[in-house]
Amino acid sequence: MTQENPFIQMRRELHLIPEIGLEEYKTHDYLMSKIKELPQENLKIKTWETAIVVRVKGSVGEKTIGWRTDIDGLPVIEETDLPFRSTHEGRMHACGHDVHMSIALGLLTYFSSHQTVDDLVFIFQPAEENVSGAKIIYDSGFLNDYMPDEIYALHVKPDLPVGTLGTKVGTLFxxxxxxxxxxxxxxxxxxxxxxxxxxxxxxxxxxxxxxxxxxxxxxxxxxxxxxxxxxxxxxxxxxxxxxxxxxxxxxxxxxxxxxxxxxxxxxxxxxxxxxxxxxxxxxxxQGGYYPVVNNEVETLAFIDYMTKKKGIEYKDMETEMTGEDFGYYLDKIPGTMFWLGVDCPYGLHHPKMTPNEKAIPFAIEHVGDFLEKKANKLL
CATH class of the missing domain: 3.30.70.360 (Alpha-Beta Plaits)
Structure with missing residues (x-):
C-alpha cells in the first residue's frame, strides 16, 4: 500500500492550527471533516470533547488492533519560515503531532476501503502534552466499546534519518x-x-x-x-x-x-x-505519564517484521528519559511504541523543528503493511 501527497498536504494544514490540550477544537473539526469523506460502510465514529475514535469493522472482528495518535500542540512561538507556519500565536506543532495525525489519516484512509479480518480502532487523542489525555479518555470509559486487544503508536525522532524505524522491548520512555x-x-x-x-x-x-x-x-x-x-x-x-x-x-x-x-x-x-x-x-x-514499557510479544513481532522488510532501516533504540502518556495504555493493553526518523537538525519542542515530510508516506506504507498483516492474522 502507498499513500503520498494528500497526507503531506494534510500535515501542512494541521500545522497551521496547533492547539493546546483539550482545546483542539479546530483540529477536531478538521479531522472529522477528513474522516467523514471516507467510505463509511465499515466505519463507526465516536467522539468526546476533542477526542475521536474510529472503529473499522473487520470481516470477522475476533480481535481489535489499536492505533493511537496524539493531536495537541505546544505553547511554543514558531521560528520557522515555512509558508504554512502556525497561524495560532504562541502555539506550534513542535513535537510532530501534525505528522502523527497525517499518518493516522493515511492509515485510516487505506483501511476504510481495504477490509481486514480483525477490527481496527484509530484513537485520535487530545492532551498528550499537558494533562495526559490517555488517562482521561481511558478512565472515563470512552474506549470501553472500542477497547483494543493490542495497541501501537509512533513518535517522530528528529535525529534519525527518514526511512528509519526503531524501538526496543521493555522501557522505551x-x-x-x-x-x-x-x-x-x-x-x-x-x-x-x-x-x-x-x-x-x-x-x-x-x-x-x-x-x-x-x-x-x-x-x-x-x-x-x-x-x-x-x-x-x-x-x-x-x-x-x-x-x-x-x-x-x-x-x-x-x-x-x-x-x-x-x-x-x-x-x-x-x-x-x-x-x-x-x-x-x-x-x-504522575497523572497518566507512566513509563512506556513495550510488551515483549508484540514488540518482538514488530521488530522481526520491520528488520526483514525491504526499504526500512531498523535500529535498536536505547531507553530515554522523555515522557509520553502512551505508557498509560501500555500499562493496561499489550502493545508497542516506536520511533520514526524525520531527519531534522532541531529537536523535539524546538521552535524551528521541521520534520522531513518524506517520512509521512514512508510510515503510511510500511506501518500500514504491518497493521494489515496483524489484522489479517498473518503475524
Missing amino acids: AGTCAINVEFRGTGGHAAYPHESNDMIVAASQFINQIQTIISRSVNPMEGTVITLGTMHAGTAGNIISGYASLTGTIRTLTSEMSKLTQQRVRDIVKGIELSYNCKIYLDLD
Whole structure:
C-alpha cells in the first residue's frame, strides 16, 4: 500500500492550527471533516470533547488492533519560515503531532476501503502534552466499546534519518511525575532571624536533600532523575521570606521506582517540617505519564517484521528519559511504541523543528503493511 501527497498536504494544514490540550477544537473539526469523506460502510465514529475514535469493522472482528495518535500542540512561538507556519500565536506543532495525525489519516484512509479480518480502532487523542489525555479518555470509559486487544503508536525522532524505524522491548520512555511544593513559615526583618522562620533556607535544604534520593535510595543500576526547574521566594534583600515554592519533575524507568522516589520525597518533606518548624504542602502528580514499557510479544513481532522488510532501516533504540502518556495504555493493553526518523537538525519542542515530510508516506506504507498483516492474522 502507498499513500503520498494528500497526507503531506494534510500535515501542512494541521500545522497551521496547533492547539493546546483539550482545546483542539479546530483540529477536531478538521479531522472529522477528513474522516467523514471516507467510505463509511465499515466505519463507526465516536467522539468526546476533542477526542475521536474510529472503529473499522473487520470481516470477522475476533480481535481489535489499536492505533493511537496524539493531536495537541505546544505553547511554543514558531521560528520557522515555512509558508504554512502556525497561524495560532504562541502555539506550534513542535513535537510532530501534525505528522502523527497525517499518518493516522493515511492509515485510516487505506483501511476504510481495504477490509481486514480483525477490527481496527484509530484513537485520535487530545492532551498528550499537558494533562495526559490517555488517562482521561481511558478512565472515563470512552474506549470501553472500542477497547483494543493490542495497541501501537509512533513518535517522530528528529535525529534519525527518514526511512528509519526503531524501538526496543521493555522501557522505551521514562515515566514522569510533576513536583509542586509550597513552604510556609513566618517572615520578618533580616536583622531579627530568631523572630522569623526562613523558608528560603528550608527550601534550600529540601533541594539538597532530594538529590540524595538518587545517590543513596536508588539502585545505581537503575535510572532516576529529579529536576527542580523553578524556585520563587522573597520580595527584598532585607526581608526574611515566610514563603517559598518549587516545581520540578521526577523521571523513572519503572513504576516501582517512581513509587519509591515519591515516597522518599514525602519522607524528606516530613523531616524538613520538623527541622524548620514550618508547613510544607507537597503535590506529586504522575497523572497518566507512566513509563512506556513495550510488551515483549508484540514488540518482538514488530521488530522481526520491520528488520526483514525491504526499504526500512531498523535500529535498536536505547531507553530515554522523555515522557509520553502512551505508557498509560501500555500499562493496561499489550502493545508497542516506536520511533520514526524525520531527519531534522532541531529537536523535539524546538521552535524551528521541521520534520522531513518524506517520512509521512514512508510510515503510511510500511506501518500500514504491518497493521494489515496483524489484522489479517498473518503475524
